[in-house]
Amino acid sequence: MKKRSDVVGVVLLLLVLLVGPLLVPVSVAGAAVYAVIYAVAAIGLSLLMGLAGQVSLGHAAFFAVGAYTQAILVTRYEVNGVLAAVAAVAMAMIVGLLVGLPLLRLRGHYLALATLGLGIIVTVVAIETPFLGATSGIFGIQKPDFGGRVYDSPDEYLWLLAPVIVLGIILARNLVDSRIGRALGAVNDSEVAAETLGVDTFRLRLKVFVLSAGYAGLAGVFFAHWLAVVNPNAANFALSVEFLLIAVLGGLGTVWGAVVGGFAVEFLDEGLRDFIPVIVPGASGEVQLIGFGVILTLVMIFLPGGLHQAFRAVTGLRAPRSGSVPSAPASEGRIDPDQGKIPTNLTSQGSPESVGEGALLVREGRPAPGTTLLEVQGLTKRYGGVVAVDDVDFDVAAGEIMALIGPNGAGKTTCFNMISGVTAPSGGSVVLSGQRIDGRKPHVFARHRATRTFQNLQVFSSSSVLGNVMVGRHLRSRVGLVRSMLGFAARTEERAIVAAARQMIGMVGLAEDADRPAADLPFGRQRLMEVARALATEPDLLLLDEPMAGLSGAERRELAGLLRRLRSGGMAIVLVEHDVEAVLALADRVAVLDDGALIALGQPDEIRTDPAVLAAYLGVEDDDPEAAAAVRDLAAEDAEGAR
Amino acid sequence: MSDFFQLLVAGLSQGAIYALIAMGFAAIFSVSEIINLAQGEFAAMAGLVALSATGAGLPLPMAMMVALLTVGIVAVVMQRLTIAPVKKMTTLTSIILTLGVSTALKALMLLIYGPEARGLPALPGSNFVVAGVSIRAQDLWILGITLVVASAVVFFYDRTVLGKALRACAEQPVAARLVGISPRKATTLAFLIAGLLGAVAGLLASPISLTQWDSGLTLGLKGFVAATLGGLVSIRAAVFGGLLLGVLEALVAGYIDSGFRDAVAFVVLIVVLVARPGGVFNRQAQARV
Numbered sequence: 001m002k003k004r005s006d007v008v009g010v011v012l013l014l015l016v017l018l019v020g021p022l023l024v025p026v027s028v029a030g031a032a033v034y035a036v037i038y039a040v041a042a043i044g045l046s047l048l049m050g051l052a053g054q055v056s057l058g059h060a061a062f063f064a065v066g067a068y069t070q071a072i073l074v075t076r077y078e079v080n081g082v083l084a085a086v087a088a089v090a091m092a093m094i095v096g097l098l099v100g101l102p103l104l105r106l107r108g109h110y111l112a113l114a115t116l117g118l119g120i121i122v123t124v125v126a127i128e129t130p131f132l133g134a135t136s137g138i139f140g141i142q143k144p145d146f147g148g149r150v151y152d153s154p155d156e157y158l159w160l161l162a163p164v165i166v167l168g169i170i171l172a173r174n175l176v177d178s179r180i181g182r183a184l185g186a187v188n189d190s191e192v193a194a195e196t197l198g199v200d201t202f203r204l205r206l207k208v209f210v211l212s213a214g215y216a217g218l219a220g221v222f223f224a225h226w227l228a229v230v231n232p233n234a235a236n237f238a239l240s241v242e243f244l245l246i247a248v249l250g251g252l253g254t255v256w257g258a259v260v261g262g263f264a265v266e267f268l269d270e271g272l273r274d275f276i277p278v279i280v281p282g283a284s285g286e287v288q289l290i291g292f293g294v295i296l297t298l299v300m301i302f303l304p305g306g307l308h309q310a311f312r313a314v315t316g317l318r319a320p321r322s323g324s325v326p327s328a329p330a331s332e333g334r335i336d337p338d339q340g341k342i343p344t345n346l347t348s349q350g351s352p353e354s355v356g357e358g359a360l361l362v363r364e365g366r367p368a369p370g371t372t373l374l375e376v377q378g379l380t381k382r383y384g385g386v387v388a389v390d391d392v393d394f395d396v397a398a399g400e401i402m403a404l405i406g407p408n409g410a411g412k413t414t415c416f417n418m419i420s421g422v423t424a425p426s427g428g429s430v431v432l433s434g435q436r437i438d439g440r441k442p443h444v445f446a447r448h449r450a451t452r453t454f455q456n457l458q459v460f461s462s463s464s465v466l467g468n469v470m471v472g473r474h475l476r477s478r479v480g481l482v483r484s485m486l487g488f489a490a491r492t493e494e495r496a497i498v499a500a501a502r503q504m505i506g507m508v509g510l511a512e513d514a515d516r517p518a519a520d521l522p523f524g525r526q527r528l529m530e531v532a533r534a535l536a537t538e539p540d541l542l543l544l545d546e547p548m549a550g551l552s553g554a555e556r557r558e559l560a561g562l563l564r565r566l567r568s569g570g571m572a573i574v575l576v577e578h579d580v581e582a583v584l585a586l587a588d589r590v591a592v593l594d595d596g597a598l599i600a601l602g603q604p605d606e607i608r609t610d611p612a613v614l615a616a617y618l619g620v621e622d623d624d625p626e627a628a629a630a631v632r633d634l635a636a637e638d639a640e641g642a643r
Numbered sequence: 644m645s646d647f648f649q650l651l652v653a654g655l656s657q658g659a660i661y662a663l664i665a666m667g668f669a670a671i672f673s674v675s676e677i678i679n680l681a682q683g684e685f686a687a688m689a690g691l692v693a694l695s696a697t698g699a700g701l702p703l704p705m706a707m708m709v710a711l712l713t714v715g716i717v718a719v720v721m722q723r724l725t726i727a728p729v730k731k732m733t734t735l736t737s738i739i740l741t742l743g744v745s746t747a748l749k750a751l752m753l754l755i756y757g758p759e760a761r762g763l764p765a766l767p768g769s770n771f772v773v774a775g776v777s778i779r780a781q782d783l784w785i786l787g788i789t790l791v792v793a794s795a796v797v798f799f800y801d802r803t804v805l806g807k808a809l810r811a812c813a814e815q816p817v818a819a820r821l822v823g824i825s826p827r828k829a830t831t832l833a834f835l836i837a838g839l840l841g842a843v844a845g846l847l848a849s850p851i852s853l854t855q856w857d858s859g860l861t862l863g864l865k866g867f868v869a870a871t872l873g874g875l876v877s878i879r880a881a882v883f884g885g886l887l888l889g890v891l892e893a894l895v896a897g898y899i900d901s902g903f904r905d906a907v908a909f910v911v912l913i914v915v916l917v918a919r920p921g922g923v924f925n926r927q928a929q930a931r932v
Contacts, residue, residue, distance in 0.1 A: 055735055057680075057742060102917040109678045110916060112738045113867050117909035120861065128902040237860060241746050248739055276754070285758045285856075286750065293747025300740040301728050 006173055009256055010166055017162040021155035029154035031270050032263070036161045037222050039262025042246035043172050043255055044215025050253015051176065051184040052205040054104065055112045058119030059243045062092040062213040064235035065122065066220025071138040071230040081144050085221045092217025093210045100209040105202050111209075119240050126232040137231025141224050157226060164222070165259070168215065171485040172255040175211075178484030179477055179497070180204060186460045186471040193458035193530075196420055197537055198446035198475035207481050216243070238286045242269065245292050248299055251308025260307055268295070359568035360507065366540050366570050367433070369399025373541050373572045374419070374450075378428035379438075381414050381596075388414045390596040391428070398540065401563060401573045403583040406593035407616060412576040413455055415593070416543050420452045421445045432541065446475060452543035453530040455576070461519040465510060465529050468518045469501040472536025476500070504532040509558055524550035528559070535566075542566070544575040548582055560586050584608060592616065645775035650897040651890060656782040656851070658889020659789035660686075663844035664866025665873065665881035666796055667837035673813045673876040674833040675826070677737040681721065681745035683863020685841025688748065689714045690854030691756045693763055693846055703764060711842045717748075718838025722831050745859065753856040760855040763846065785847045792843055793882045796836070800878060809833065813876070861905060868908040872915060 017036070021029045045059050056062075069091040073084035099118055103111045126132050133139075143152040144160065151160040175181050186194040187201050195201055224230045233239075246265045250257025272288040280287075303309055367373060374396040381389040389411040396402050404412050417423040419430050421442040430438040432448045445451070451472075460468045477497055479490045505514045508528040513521060518529060527550055534542055544563075548556050556579075563573055563586065577583045583590065584604040592600040592607060594616035600607055607613055664682055671679045689710040696706035725744055729736060768780025800806040812819040812829040820826065844862070845854065852858075869888045873880025888908060896904040 053735060055738055102913055109734055109738060114912055117864055121906050121909050124905050280754050283754055285753055289746050290750030293743050293750055296743030297725055
């Protein structure tokens with residue numbers, strides 16, 4: 001736990017769970033037992049929705065798997081309760097893995113509907129299987145006993161639950177604030193940008209889903225012992241809706257929200273079950289669902305952040321994205337002279353003060369300047385009958401700046417998308433550092449030490465500038481899910497990540513904006529932030545899609561200077577840019593695309609006078625035979641030259 | 644062999660019901676990218692409303708009209724009150740939101756009509772036997788009406804200006820707005836169509852599989868699976884998917900174990916998605932950058 005509010009929360013919760021039972025009637029304590037058990041399940045669901053952006057509509061299935069496993073192990077095989085619980089949680093996680101493996105690659109609604117189906121399946125299997133006790137379920141589960149104490153009253157059971165839920169909360173809170181939580185938060189803001197920074201969305205989502213199944217399984221264990229019987233109702237749809245409501249009402253992704261939601265929904269449930277038969281005579285069955293459904297709908301419409309959002313509004317605390325920091329248009333274009341400073345430990349040579357001189361971001365083991373890093377051959381993209389990119393070949397070597405120019409719609413961004421794995425090519429190959437990567441996902445591209453920025457900005461808008469750039473350090477740090485949850489191991493690494501991210505921010509001249517919400521930045525500065533974010537991955541190959549757009553003249557010069565210094569450090573840079581003069585001044589080589597085809601490739605001076613290029617830019621018609629012939633010849637020649 | 648044909652007939656008849664529900668999913672999803680989890684509730688509600696109308700003495704055709712009208716209104720009101728006010732509709736939001744509505748509708752039906760399962764009287768006609776296969780008149784009604792409704796829906800989308808406009812809305816929202824089609828109106832219309840399709844399914848299914856406050860849960864899930872087989876946007880493929888799912892279920896129930904009937908949809912969903920990950924859904928696979 002890093003925050004004081006978490007410590008306060010834990011102390012309060014322990015007070016409620018340890019002292020509370022002595023002060024309230026047994027019936028209230030009984031309801032509180034269910035509230036805590038359901039809250040444990042909802043914490044997992046809240047992580048799944050808040051972090052992975054996915055929803056499970058059948059979370060009771062995992063709850064039931066945990067409960068049945070525990071019940072069978074302790075009643076039939078007399079396994080020790082704690083060992084059985086470990087097995088029960090593992091079982092729920094295995095089922096989660098099997099369901100998540102095929103479905104999490106796809107968009108959100110498949111997991112939602114499949115888990116809804118899973119709830120039905122688990123019920124069917126439980127009813128149909130004699131081993132699981134069919135409709136009557138499994139009886140005779142003993143109340144747990146530890147150290148000569150039997151936890152058989154609501155008060156005692158709450159004391160048993162207290163350390164469990166507190167541990168569950170701490171682990172979950174650590175995860176939210178960790179490298180993994182940050183990466184998943186970024187995925188929710190912009191999946192494609194997070195992936196080009198090396199985040200393997202599928203793996204992380206799968207891990208969170210399996211974890212959430214584990215939380216539900218753990219809740220099932222305590223449910224089995226408390227109720228002493230487990231029957232097919234444990235996988236009930238109504239219970240899945242209740243878990244979902246707890247998480248949604250509390251606020252998605254907020255661990256504490258799930259705890260508060262657990263109590264709120266459980267008491268609502270009890271209240272509705274008592275109240276509805278009074279106003280609707282003869283009502284029986286799952287009548288509380290009406291309240292669940294109505295509240296779920298109202299919360300989604302009017303309070304999508306749940307009670308957490310309401311709490312923040314009341315206490316005046318603001319979420320980082322709510323715009324509490326005014327945007328500062330006046331500062332646009334103003335460059336603080338000190339911000340050009342290079343972080344000394346990232347510089348190999350030259351004086352830090354002289355912008356445009358020393359090499360930046362030199363890396364041990366990077367291919368020597370002149371070595372081919374990226375080889376693109378026959379790259380083609382067809383959309384139906386339209387050929388957006390047609391048989392494009394080029395190479396990029398370490399330590400060079402190459403520009404990709406061409407009229408609108410020439411296929412420049414499509415090229416970038418295919419190289420970086422954002423879209424799969426229809427044909428051709430992309431080889432990066434000797435490995436074919438065409439058709440692979442963007443995180444594979446990033447793993448080969450390459451990354452990109454976007455023409456249409458892909459800002460992680462629920463985070464600060466620093467938070468955005470920290471995501472860029474994802475591949476340069478390694479603490480995984482388990483160590484993130486345990487917390488202590490991650491501290492040192494977090495400090496290093498912050499330090500490196502701040503250096504990158506300083507390098508692009510955004511130091512004064514580092515702690516502002518990224519969404520509040522003016523357009524041009526968001527672009528610079530994306531450059532810093534990309535640099536944070538310490539790439540060998542950097543693709544920049546219109547990095548100059550929206551920048552002031554001074555900012556453009558700063559950026560050009562930065563790019564030159566990165567080149568001196570051995571980085572290969574490919575940029576798509578509309579400002580042709582800026583490009584010709586900066587680039588070592590220029591590739592010109594027109595109508596999807598590579599029509600010229602050469603040094604800026606050659607490009608400046610190339611008739612085919614002039615034709616493309618000035619719009620000479622194909623039926624002008626002389627120009628057309630020139631275009632063909634030059635294209636052929638250049639294609640040769642490129643090989 | 645007559646066993647097989649018997650199962651085939653039962654499967655096609657049940658599959659036609661799934662097809663109607665699946666068309667409802669596709670109608671809404673293709674316009675607004677919303678998965679409407681209340682789709683099954685439209686069917687259950689139609690059955691229950693018609694049941695109470697016949698109980699009040701209305702003749703069956705009248706009761707069915709009342710049910711269609713009621714569900715049509717409920718679908719439109721649902722869209723106006725719960726879908727329209729949400730500015731940023733993500734997949735997650737739409738799923739939770741429509742689950743909320745569907746849960747509330749379920750509970751409302753439980754409160755109004757109680758927990759018993761009941762069935763509407765079958766449509767007129769006598770059952771007969773062909774080559775050892777007994778065919779219920781209701782099966783023929785179901786298949787016939789589904790065929791007519793599906794053709795009408797396909798005709799609507801492919802041949803009428805309004806239908807084409809709805810398509811345009813899904814594919815090019817900005818362009819559609821420029822030529823005067825509001826995505827909002829289109830979504831309302833899509834909900835109306837989905838509501839009516841669901842209601843027809845519920846009315847046709849009720850005499851055979853009975854109607855209960857929570858029948859919509861499994862009906863909705865199976866309709867979704869059927870729609871997924873067809874990529875969620877194609878009406879024709881949704882019909883095909885529904886029939887296929889119905890037949891598979893009947894065969895599993897007949898040759899393996901009737902208890903596992905409800906598991907078929909889930910297994911089919913997983914198999915389809917594993918076999919063609921992302922490919923089931925080509926239009927969606929491209930992230931816009």
